[in-house]
Amino acid sequence: xxxxxxxxxxxxxxxxxxxxxxxxxxxxxxxxxxxxxxxxxxxxxxxxxxxxxxxxxxxxxxxxxxxxxxxxxxxxxxxxxxxxxxxxxxxxxxxxxxxxxxxxxxxxxxxxxxxxxxxxxxxxxxxxxxxxxxxxxxxxxxxxxxxxxxxxxxxxxxxxxxxxxxxxxxxxxxxxxxxxxxx
Amino acid sequence: xxxxxxxxxxxxxxxxxxxxxxxxxxxxxxxxxxxxxxxxxxxxxxxxxxxxxxxxxxxxxxxxxxxxxxxxxxxxxxxxxxxxxxxxxxxxxxxxxxxxxxxxxxxxxxxxxxxxxxxxxxxxxxxxxxxxxxxxxxxxxxxxxxxxxxxxxxxxxxxxxxxxxxxxxxxxxxxxxxxxxxxxxxxxxxxxxxxxxxxxxxxxxxxxxxxxxxxxxxxxxxxxxxxxxxxxxxxxxxxxxxxxxxxxxxxxxxxxxxxxxxxxxxxxxxxxxxxxxxxxxxxxxxxxxxxxxxxxxxxxxxxxxxxxxxxxxxxxxxxxxxxxxxxxxxxxxxxxxxxxxxxxxxxxxxxxxxxxxxxxxxxxxxxxxxxxxxxxxxxxxxxxxxxxxxxxxxxxxxxxxxxxxxxx
Numbered sequence: 001x002x003x004x005x006x007x008x009x010x011x012x013x014x015x016x017x018x019x020x021x022x023x024x025x026x027x028x029x030x031x032x033x034x035x036x037x038x039x040x041x042x043x044x045x046x047x048x049x050x051x052x053x054x055x056x057x058x059x060x061x062x063x064x065x066x067x068x069x070x071x072x073x074x075x076x077x078x079x080x081x082x083x084x085x086x087x088x089x090x091x092x093x094x095x096x097x098x099x100x101x102x103x104x105x106x107x108x109x110x111x112x113x114x115x116x117x118x119x120x121x122x123x124x125x126x127x128x129x130x131x132x133x134x135x136x137x138x139x140x141x142x143x144x145x146x147x148x149x150x151x152x153x154x155x156x157x158x159x160x161x162x163x164x165x166x167x168x169x170x171x172x173x174x175x176x177x178x179x180x181x182x183x
Numbered sequence: 184x185x186x187x188x189x190x191x192x193x194x195x196x197x198x199x200x201x202x203x204x205x206x207x208x209x210x211x212x213x214x215x216x217x218x219x220x221x222x223x224x225x226x227x228x229x230x231x232x233x234x235x236x237x238x239x240x241x242x243x244x245x246x247x248x249x250x251x252x253x254x255x256x257x258x259x260x261x262x263x264x265x266x267x268x269x270x271x272x273x274x275x276x277x278x279x280x281x282x283x284x285x286x287x288x289x290x291x292x293x294x295x296x297x298x299x300x301x302x303x304x305x306x307x308x309x310x311x312x313x314x315x316x317x318x319x320x321x322x323x324x325x326x327x328x329x330x331x332x333x334x335x336x337x338x339x340x341x342x343x344x345x346x347x348x349x350x351x352x353x354x355x356x357x358x359x360x361x362x363x364x365x366x367x368x369x370x371x372x373x374x375x376x377x378x379x380x381x382x383x384x385x386x387x388x389x390x391x392x393x394x395x396x397x398x399x400x401x402x403x404x405x406x407x408x409x410x411x412x413x414x415x416x417x418x419x420x421x422x423x424x425x426x427x428x429x430x431x432x433x434x435x436x437x438x439x440x441x442x443x444x445x446x447x448x449x450x451x452x453x454x455x456x457x458x459x460x461x462x463x464x465x466x467x468x469x470x471x472x473x474x475x476x477x478x479x480x481x482x483x484x485x486x487x488x489x490x491x492x493x494x495x496x497x498x499x500x501x502x503x504x505x506x507x508x509x510x511x512x513x514x515x516x517x518x519x520x521x522x523x524x525x526x527x528x529x530x531x532x533x534x535x536x537x538x539x540x541x542x543x544x545x546x547x548x549x550x551x552x553x554x555x556x557x558x559x560x561x562x563x564x565x566x567x568x569x570x571x572x573x574x575x576x577x578x579x580x581x582x583x584x585x586x587x588x589x590x591x
Contacts, residue, residue, distance in 0.1 A: 039279060039524050068406055071525070071536055071553040090525055090538070090553075094406070094420075097427050101525065122409025125561045133243070148236035148590055157244060164248040 015063070015096040017042040023064060027057055034103075043101040051087075051104045052114040058091060058102075059119055066091040066100060069116070072126035074134040076108075078160045084108040087136055089116070106136070108159075115141040133158035201229055204572070208237050212576045214311060215586035219563070219575065226572050231564040235557070239590040246550040250515025251277050251351065251491070254550070259345035261554060262588040265304035265531040266346045267296045267336065272528035275430055276537040277351050280524045281491065286483045288476055289353040290432035291469045295366065296339070296348065297431070297528075298462040298469075302373075303332045304531030305413070305455040305462075308583040312452055313384060315580045316393040321383050328376055331369050338362035352492045353485025363470075370467055377459055384452070391449065398566040398578035399447035408565075409558040412533025414582060417454045418446030424529035435472070436465050448581040490517050515545055532556050532583055556588040 020042055024032050028046070032054065035044045046054045058066040071090040078084060083105040092099050104113055115138040116123040127138045128147040135156035138144055146153060155162065192198065207218035218234040242257045249257070258269040271293050278285065285293075306329050310322035333343040338361050340348040349355065384390050400410070405418040415422055421440045425433040441457025443450025476483075485492055489508050498505035511517050521543040527536035536553030559582065566582075567575045 038522060041525060043523070069409055070527075070534065071538060071551065073538060073551040075540060075549045088538070090536070094422055094427075099525070101523075120409070121404075121407045122558050122561065125557065126409075129557075146236075148239040150236075157241065162244075164244060 015093060015098045017098075017100075020064060020098070020100060023061065024054070024057075028054065041099055041101055043103065045086075045103040045105060048104045048106045048113050052116065052119075054102065055089070055091075055116055055119055058100075065093045065095055068092040068094050069120040069122050069126070070099070072116070072123055072130060074130045074136055074158075076134060076158065076160045080105075082107045085111050085134060085136060087113055087130065108135075111136045112139050113137070114139050117141055132156070135159070200224065206575065208234070212315065212579070214580060215584060217560075217584065217586050217589065219579070221567075221572070221575060223572060228567050228570055228572065228575055231567050231575065233560060233563050235560065235586075235589045237590065238586050242552065242591045243550055246547055248546055250517070250545055251519065251547075252512070253515065254547070255349075256345070256347050258552075259347055260587050261535070261552060261591065262304070262530060262532060262556070262585045263344055264307050264585060265300035266344065267300040267348050268304075268528060268530050269535065270346060270348050271297055271431070272526070272530065272535050272537060274349050274351050275528065276524060276526040276539055277491070279526050280522050280539060280541060281351070281488070281520065283352050283486055283488050283491075285353060285431075285486045286480075287432060288473060288480060288483045289485060291473050292354060292358060292484065293349065293431045294433065294436070294469045295466050295473075296336075298466045299332050299335060299366075299369075301531050302459050302462050303329045304583070305459050308531075308580070309384075309452055309455050310380075311580045312394070312448065312577060313390070315577045316390055318383070318387070318390060321380055324383075325376060325380055328369070328373055331365060331373075335362055335365045335369065338365060350485065350492055352488040353483075355493075357482070357484040366466075366470065370463070370470070374463060377456070377463075381456055385456075393573075393577060394449035394452060394581070395447060396445075397448040397570060397574045398581065399445045400562060400566060401446065404562070404565070405446055408562040410533065410562070411555050411559070412530065413454045413458060414446070414451055414559055415533065416440060417443035417450040419444050424527050424534050428527070430526075430528060436468055438465050448577055451581045518543060518545055519547070527553065530555060532585065532588065533559070552591050554588045554591055556583070556585055557591070560584055560589060 017037060021035050031050060032044055032046045058064050069089065070092045073088055075086045075088060076084060085106050085108055087104045089102040090099065091102060106113060113136060115127055125147060127141055128144060130136050131138060131144050132146045132149050133156055202223045204221045204223055205218060206221055207213040208216050216237040220232045222229040246254050246257060255270055255273055258273045259266040261269050306325050310325050313321040336346050336348065337343055338359050340346050400418050402418045402420050405415050406420060411422065419442055421442050423440045426440060438461045441454045443454050491512060493512055494505035494508050499509045519541040521541050523540045525536060525538045527534045533555030534553065535555060538551040539547050540549040542548040566578050
């Protein structure tokens with residue numbers, strides 16, 4: 001209880017999702033869209049040319065101060081034509097203790113997005129991981145190589161077109177493993 | 184120089200003056216499967232390049248085809264020195280998505296288990312820092328208390344390392360009396376051991392010489408590199424998920440956040456030691472709170488979530504509905520409500536985050552683990568640049584790099 005008091009000690013006025021939304025809209029107008037709140041976390045998206053501008057603004061703004069990159073990853077939505085890949089940034093304002101989620105959608109044919117490594121050193125490996133699994137090409141990244149998979153791999157394994165083995169498949173019958181099966 | 188060893192170099196070639204050294208992937212000093220390619224000038228490190236991914240097991244892909252319970256076992260294998268924290272983090276993420284609220288007693292039991300895990304993790308890390316600086320005694324001495332912690336896990340869930348402990352909504356069974364007895368024994372005996380462990384190291388001249396100033400990092404750089412947990416706190420930033428976004432009723436407890444200032448190996452060591460004391464404090468008061476529960480409240484060990492919490496075995500045999508739930512849960516045939524959630528817990532190494540997207544199917548649409556280790560290991564080359572080879576080893580162990588967590 002003592003500790004919960006400590007959280008807001010630095011922020012004289014706590015930063016609300018409403019304020020963040022207003023500030024971003026003031027700055028970028030209707031280019032930043034799809035504001036929504038899921039489980040208390042504000043989420044929004046921007047066109048992919050703007051990703052660095054928005055990140056830089058969130059970093060530099062004296063009110064917003066989103067200077068900690070918690071997480072960076074991607075999600076594949078094969079059914080959304082032209083918006084197949086979503087690159088998701090989770091940012092954290094450690095002073096006011098507010099988190100936001102920022103998404104960039106891109107088509108899968110030209111998955112090119114500016115790198116955030118100049119802003120966050122931590123983005124280096126996170127972007128390499130995202131490239132490794134989704135093929136997102138981070139333009140300007142100093143060393144965009146595979147990181148967890150083998151270098152020789154020629155596909156991006158977390159894309160949805162590579163399904164895991166179907167658990168109901170019948171060619172892996174028990175009989176093949178020396179047990180009683182139906183074959 | 185080249186005359187002395189009679190090697191005729193082609194015209195215009197530059198002689199390499201540095202030595203390349205592969206530290207890892209199977210080097211005893213790396214304590215895990217990862218590689219550091221060091222460029223050495225004599226014994227001084229010019230540059231280091233880290234390679235990870237040797238034990239990548241595609242957890243995120245696997246999770247897309249697994250019902251929630253089968254993912255718990257995947258989380259075990261992230262930071263395997265403190266798997267209960269990962270398990271609890273995963274259950275709490277699911278609970279957040281499903282909107283399940285847990286009884287207070289469950290929260291406190293979880294806190295006990297998570298803090299025990301934190302102690303066992305820090306214990307390993309700090310004693311290994313000792314080993315790498317030439318002091319084996321501490322490691323052997325504290326090992327019996329990690330063993331005691333593992334015995335407590337064993338009493339609760341049946342396994343020791345990859346625990347798969349707890350269920351959505353609570354625990355699979357109540358803590359046994361034996362578990363509480365062992366916990367009491369731990370609380371009684373461990374403070375003296377930790378005190379002695381500190382006496383061995385904290386003011387030890389050799390240890391101090393080896394660790395002070397080794398692999399330092401400033402608060403700004405640490406934040407920019409995405410440091411969290413003890414390594415960030417050693418650099419002087421008091422960010423702790425338990426305090427900033429309290430989960431599992433951490434808000435009911437009073438504890439301090441130990442911080443360092445220089446972010447070097449010595450500070451990291453002290454911060455971890457300090458955290459063990461705080462964890463002890465938390466466990467002690469959580470145990471007291473648990474003893475205060477009276478009547479039916481003192482028996483509660485799970486929330487009422489029939490969709491996800493397995494019914495009593497006796498009911499499965501006698502009641503139709505329980506039988507249906509049992510099969511639906513075991514076969515993973517429960518639809519997860521659609522939603523997008525990020526949840527994080529304070530893992531032993533820092534902020535362990537789960538980014539879970541559900542599209543309403545039976546398995547997650549996408550699950551991403553934010554592994555603290557993976558994020559901060561990037562800083563390794565900056566931490567070791569210009570230091571000695573022996574520092575490279577101690578920096579590695581004091582960062583507490585766990586290959587399982589890095590590679591997911």
